[in-house]
Amino acid sequence: MLDLVMQAIASGVAIGCVYGLIGIGFCVIYNASGIVNFAQGAFVMLGGMVASAALKSYGIPLPLAGILAIVICAGLGVVLERIVVRPLWDRQSATFVMILATLAAQTVIERLTLIVAGDQPKSLPMFTDRPPLHVGTLAISFQFLWIVGGSALAIALLALFFSSTKTGKAMRACAIDRDAAALQGIPVSRMLALAFGLSAALGAFAGVLITPTQYTAFNLGVPFAISGFIAAIVGGFGRPLGALAGGIFLGVVQALAIVYLGSAFKNIAALSILLLFLFIRPTGLLGSAK
């Protein structure tokens, strides 16, 4: 039993990293604009779908296919910002309207994917096709290492971007005070587009990382978005590192729920965590209690 639990925790950590990446995507946009982008999950789904299509239909090698998927999704993120979010943003629409609009965008992307790619699940090969490493009784697949390493790398790069580049600093300035940033000559609207692109790229990266261990299909966007959002809430909304911690927490709890309660309780466990945090500790794991 203990072995099973350890194994579950390991896989929980891996999927948790992915949730964390999605959650960070939420934070990047939220920090730059105060918007919660409910279409975030669509890019996770698309990341896997595009990479799979590039690999299988066009014979592009896996690393290139992954990068291509990330770039295309980043572009789509910018497009989403321009045609859906921007008009509402300029009109200073209510929170509710923005939620509904991004949710609608999610549905549009989902249905278009269904029309273009069909309803069959798509998959990607393991990045490193070798038998898993054994640490004691624990079996660790190479994809696990890719996921954890990739997430760590993405977060390190993101931290570097926000702390050391002029653009990154400008985005942080927008997060702190949009009007003041505009007065300093920061092109606030371009920062918003950039945030959407960056967030979509993060989502697509998460999608490319996770697809080899399970599969992806047109209708997985909403579940991914919800898991990512829970990760962000658990981490204290708007804190990238918190989102990662929240994602791992969520992944592990989910994995344990599957072991102890059965797979039927996977989603219910996740949503219960969300409610629990919203009711009791809305500032998240790392935030100070109110």
Place this chain on the structure above:
Amino acid sequence: MNSLISIWAKRGSIWAGRGGNPALLAVWSLAAALVIYVLIRGGYLMTVMQIAAIYTIFVTGLNIFMGYAGQVSFGHSAFAAVSGYASAVLTATYGWEPLPAATLGLAGVLACALIIGYPTLRLRGHYLAMATLAIGLIAYDVAVEWGSVTQGYMGISGIPPLGIGRFTVTSDRGVLVLLIVIAALGVLAAAGIRRSRLGRAFVAIAGSENAARALGIDVAHYKLSAFMISAFYAGLAGSLFVHAVGFVSPEVFGLHMVVLAFTMLYIGGIGTFAGRPRLHHALYRRHRHLCRPGARRADRDAAAGDISHLQRISGPRLWRGSDPDPDLCARRHCVAAETPVVASAQEASMSILRLDNVTRRFGGLVALENVSLEVPRRGITAIIGPNGAGKTTLFNIISGFNTPTAGNVFFGDENITGVAPERIAKRGLVRTFQLVQLFDDLTVLENVKVGRHLHTRGGLLTALIPNLAIWQEAAVESAARALLQQTGLTDSADILASALPYGQKRLLEIARALAAEPKLLLLDEPAAGLNREETQRLANLLRQIAASGTAILLIEHDMSLVMNVAERIAVLDFGRVIASGTPAEVRQNPDVIAAYLGQAEAALA
């Protein structure tokens, strides 16, 4: 068919508004039912119309929570699922009659709404949206996974249609007529709620929770009421659906149910006006969406009907006639009120409000330090002091929006330290805000009516049966109009509060506070942003109020106003009371001159 749709759409427009007339609704729905009975014989259109009627109920309920009370819920599909599955399981599996099954289901919905609403409704914005979304998804997951009861994805079929014994509605046409009648009653009830004391409280909460609390509205209680009422509608829609269609599966109550309902609400214009265009546009739009063939002309008809209707209800009300001379009224008010002031000179010397060593710290910052203050039972007292002296913090502590770190506040003989704002308002202490907080989605008149909240009674029952409260409503109406008269806002009575010019917004906020008949009125910078003429009128109004026996405590920066109206002045500087007394005494106090008046007089000169 075209005429039918336009009838339907127009009915929405008439019934969603404030000016609804029950008799007319009965005529319309009867006519609609008749036309449907004659025209539609079955098939696709029949199903579409049935679903449309069911969604009308769902959306009407959602509009009470989201449109009226200004909250967000992605989770009402959960309530539809609870009663839908209760109906399905009890009838199809256990052989109950549909009516008791649906009734039990609805009772379950109310219980769930109470349990879920209590923790959930403390959340706001994105958090509320996500929590309710999670609730909706959990309901869906339970429906999928609890296979022994719900049959999982397969769903439950063979659910009998609604009815009692021999009176079971079996024909499609009969079901549709029944659904339309229920939907019409639902819309009528919602319109009744909107016009009632209950509905005004909902819309007030949507406009400003703080202002609502300051007028004695228990915000948590009313949010929960709106949530439970809308959950009831959702549950009703759920039960009706399963009995009408005869089948239920988790997909029925998936996320798309809420998204569809939202689309209807949003297209109806949830951001525009509580209750009115929202609902009927939703109805009209849905028909356009669902009744694809041959619906174009009807849409245009419906839209034209809506526009003329809007013009009709927002046009001038000619029947009311001209109002009497406001000056005359004001003078009469003054004369009538002056006598008791003289008579109760002794009472006037007692204090109505007493602050005893009140201290408030925010982290390391001491906003108030050992403030002791007495406000007499009569007359106007002013608190002055430079920006950041702690005046607004003091007001927040007195009115219950903030608690002191140390010290006590007494209102009359009662210690009100740490008591919630709505309870303090109930005791007769009502405030206004530095930044005007009106209920933007209510008319000027309705704003003042909300002020009568504490002095009226009635909830859902009087909302549904307005005749029970007809005298009370008449009294509220005349009291509100009298206050508009007193503040010179009569001409604007029927426009939205958000459309008032700034100076009049300030006056309206005072009128609204007066409607609560406070013993002590707290005014936070009432003259801020007013021009000289408006300030003069404000000064007259304040004297009138004081003369009628209401004590006033006022924060103000306009020194000429303060010196003009206040009988006593307390000066606050860096969280301490540095002086208090008559205007003349304060004016000569060297500390005050140093801290404050020196600069102000220089500025005035």
